[in-house]
Amino acid sequence: MCRHAAWLGAPRTLASLIHEPPYGLLVQSYAPRRQRHGLINADGYGMGWYDPARPEPVRYRRSVPMWTDANLAALAEVARSTCLLAAVRSATVGMPVEESATAPFADGAWLLSHNGRVDRDAVKDLADGAESTCDSAWLAAAVFQRGRAGAELGEALADVVVRAGEKDPAARLNLLACDGASLVATVWGDTLFHQRHHDGVLVASEPLDDSPGWRAVPDRALLTVSGEDVTIQPL
Secondary structure: OEEEEEEEEEEEEOHHHHOOOOOOHHHHHHOOOOOOOOOOOOOOEEEEEOOOOOOOOEEEEEOOOHHHOOOHHHHHHHOEEEEEEEEEEOOOOOOOOOHHHOOOEEEOOEEEEEEEEOOOHHHHOOOOOOOOOOHHHHHHHHHHHHHHOOOOHHHHHHHHHHHHHHHOOOOEEEEEEEOOOEEEEEEOOOOOEEEEEOOEEEEEOOOOOOOOOOEEOOOOEEEEEEOOEEEEEEO
């Protein structure tokens, strides 16, 4: 299992997801409060953000525990964007621990993280190839393939999650994705929360703090954040 978080709104730093909140992703890497499977997330971490100078998002991924990277705090303080995504990883048993297996995965402007597990046989026939042999990479490849075929972000996520869930009823398929202008997430087997702010929206596997306003997204649902609009639809 893993933990992930994202922001869409006025420019913020990655530290606002990782170091600044009392229960940001740094704390969630070693002491998650609502994680249902696994105790820590020490098998790598990654983050992605958008910069106007680049047509594609910037990524930074490591296969080490987040708390061991002495360079991260300074980087997270200066990496600033209107759209941010970060994740910490607890690898499924048997899956490789390597940077190519660590979220966020990317294709063009799309970034994607997976919180959960799925049989690779349930997703391999949904995609032509993957960056890594891990289950999350195959899920990402399936989503990206649909995007290249013309599907919108939410449509691509929903199609892959429903198809994979039908093939593997025990799968946990919480996906979190963005394209620089919107955030889309699926809830399928684990927790997800969102919180509105005056200048944007936070989405996270579990609340980053104890402030009011965090709302749980129901299971088997698709969350879409676009501008100030937040919509939740059943899957």
